[in-house]
Amino acid sequence: MLNTLPSSARWQRWQSLPRDSRDTLFLLAVLAWVIAPLTLELRPWTGAIAALLLGWRAWLAWRAAPLPSRAMRVGLLVLAVAAVFGSFRTLAGYEAGISLAVLLLALKTLELRARRDAMVVFFLGFFVLLMNFLYSQALPLAVIALVGLFGLLTALVQAHMPVGRPPLALAARTAFRLMVFGAPVMAALFLFFPRVAPLWGVPGDTSRARTGLSEDMRVGNIAALAQDGSPVMRIRFPDLPARAQPSQQALYFRGPVLSRFDGRNWTPATEQFNGRYQPRWLPPARLQVRGEPIRYEATLEPSGRHWLLVMDAAPARPEGAEGFLSGDMEWVSARPLSQVLRYRAASYPDYQLGVQATPASLAEYTALPTGFDPRTRALAGELRAQPAVAAGGTPELVDAALARLRSGGYRYTLEPGVYGRDTADDFWFERKAGFCEHIASAFAVLMRAAGVPARIVTGYQGGAPNSVDGVWTVRQSDAHAWTEVWMDGQGWVRVDPTASVAPERLAEFRAPAPEGAFGQAFGAVVGNNFSSRLRATWEALNDRWNQWVLNYTEDRQLDLLKRLGFDAPDWRSMARVLAVLVLVGLLAGVAWQATLRRRRDPWLRLYADARQRLSRKGMPSTEAVPPRALARQAVQRFGESARPLSDWLLRLEAQRYAPAETSASRAALGELRRQMHRLRWPERERAH
Known part of the structure; x- marks a missing residue:
């Protein structure tokens, strides 16, 4: 086995491998690199089978053993197809199709004999490499894909090299040059090829209990909530200096509003449409804004949802x-957000919403299910009966409920345990602990029991500025729920x-979400300050990637064309720009070839000039003819008049095989060129 040998013996074994085995092992390593990111997204058995097949093929190459028979390969193919079909009940669709492609690529390596088989493996590898972007277009994956592309190109160049044992470094240098030469073409296509809606975007797994938003809020079912520190959106305030930007406590980013409650589950207002329940999009309520808006730019990560997160209130x-x-x-x-989206918004902190609402339109915001939370209903009656509340109305009722939260021993925790049937009663009288969902739900139920219209608003609260570029980052751990009362x-x-129970939840510098075991270990080794600085730099780099690459939309493409001088840019304008760039590329290629020709071996260039002159005199020849043979042919063809030319060709050949090039030999070659121009060339024979 490969790993039973000492490292020196393995290196000697590698050095002594036949070229086919060495190239195959390198190609298998590249394919493993290409497939690895997909194994994190596909079913575990897919990655395990692919790893076993690639490992088996590597063992066969290392031992120079024969490949499996055709019958065995057909049997493995049938089993792979059956496994995909049995797991997904189809061979179509993105997950089933990608799983099948990965397995076919691994199986194809088992019949890697002829160059045709290698070409199929190469192009399957490129295809699978692109499939990674069906799940993510993040910067780390782009770096992984770039390394995979370089590896596949190196293997492809190596396969086209002559027989022998050309070093992999030579193929790698050629592949690198190909990538460098292709980069301008790639950049031109990226900038000017018409943008279309992406064909990728896979929603995340919503079954995991982690901080974040969902389409409803089920209170009391989650015993413990894990914090997720992944970014949700990035915010910049380009018109405001750092000291004038909103405080962390003021950053409320509005998501879904939940107004229906069945005793345990809060959901948005819905209506039945074609047998399915869809969100009920009402006409906008009368929104009154005053003062100056806060203008900001948001870069929203893909979520698969429909919500555009903005600060209250954004009328435009x-x-x-x-x-x-x-x-x-x-x-x-209008459509699920399956790609990074950048938008600019203006929000007015001073606003009024629904002032003219009628009692009929507010009735659903006071509805409570029958038979739930009797103690909370009784508490609402007690609060209503207080003289201050009776005199002050709803504002005094809200203050009384918040005062109870501040002084009643309630606490904020991410591990409240599983609640019982009456979630509001459990919070107000039994557990007195929960995270924002429990607190907001119990407060809304109390308000409704007191006859006050109330609803739940979910979204994100807070964020933290990046110390490198000053951009605010809002994370999944900033997910929050609060209430609105009418x-x-x-x-x-x-x-x-929640601010009354745990003011630190809205604190200016609250602790970030845990970074995981690896992040904590890395911070312990290099220091927390350096670790935080490195994380901030990485996030700033990710933000630039999102801004300039993933969010290069059709609008930004048209804006670029406007800056280039097109008044009304369209696809024809982009076609003209691409045509000009192609022409410039062709001219650059011609110039490069001319440069290469000038840089070619001066002896070969001089000999080519001599052969070209003889060809014009009626004596063509090929590059394979040496100068001595060409001199003999010239004398036979033209007689003694070609003797000076023959002597010159012999001197040219002697100079070729002189010692290593020195300044003297370069001078001798220059003298030969001058002699060639002074030669009396024989005349071409005329036809009689």
């Missing part, structure tokens, strides 16, 4: 996004009961 559609404003003041995208004369007013 975010520039760069397609969507509409619902009656609950949610900005909703007050006469004010409309819907935000009330965040």
